Amino acid sequence: MSSTGSSRGNPSMGDIVRSVAVLGALVLALWGFGQLFTKTPDSNVKPIDYVSTVRSARPAAEFALLAPATLPKGWVATSAQFTPTTWHLGVVTDDEEYVGLEQRTGDAKQLVATYAKDSTAAGEVTIDGETWNLREGPDGEVTFVRTESGLTTLVTGEAPRAEVEAYVASLSAS
Structure with missing residues (x-):
């Protein structure tokens, strides 16, 4: 056997590096080509006329809806x-965080158990002269609950508290 034979069975480090570089460039070129012809939708949210x-x-x-x-x-x-x-009115914020409004005749416990499960009482807050019970969820969700004349109103959201509170303040029966 000659010492000048092929190195196919035992490639040098340079051969390995060149092969990896060629494959990497090929993968990068395919990815770039895909980016040119792929459009990511702006949002998958389907708006309704509430x-x-x-x-x-x-x-x-x-009741006063x-x-x-x-x-x-x-x-x-x-x-x-x-x-x-x-x-029920469900909305999605500009940051794609959900905020839900629920109104139902009856006790608040059922609404809280359904829409603010695992939340804990965090005191009372006054919004536009109305007293709301504040609840905080384990994942940063905030919930505002109010019962008046047998009607429970619950607003819960993943959005920051200030945004959900501003939403509550914007609610009107007229």
């Missing part, structure tokens, strides 16, 4: 459901 739902629901509601007159810029209503004794 204002028309509010207009048709208020006359049929057995609350809703914001307008949503903050970038916020989108994603769900609205009404029965004569319940109201």
Whole structure:
């Protein structure tokens, strides 16, 4: 056997480095090509017209149905459901954090158990002259709960407390 034979069975370190560099450049080129022709959707949120739902629901509601007159810029209503004794409005903030409004005749315990599970009482806060019970969830969620004349209103959200509190302040029955 000659000492000048092929090194195919035993590549040198230089051969390995060159092969890895060529493969890396090929992968990088394919990734760059894919980025040119791939469009990431801005958002997968499907907006709804909650204002028309509010207009048709208020006359049929057995309670003072609350809703914001307008949503903050970038916020989108994603769900609205009404029965004569319940109201739900779900919105997504401009940071894609969920905020939900629930109104239901009856006790607050059921709403809290359903929509603010594992939250703990964190005192009372006054928003626009109304007293709300504040609850804090394990993942930073905040919940505001108020019961008046047999109607419980609950607003819960993943958004920062100040944003959820401003949303609560924007709620109106007219």
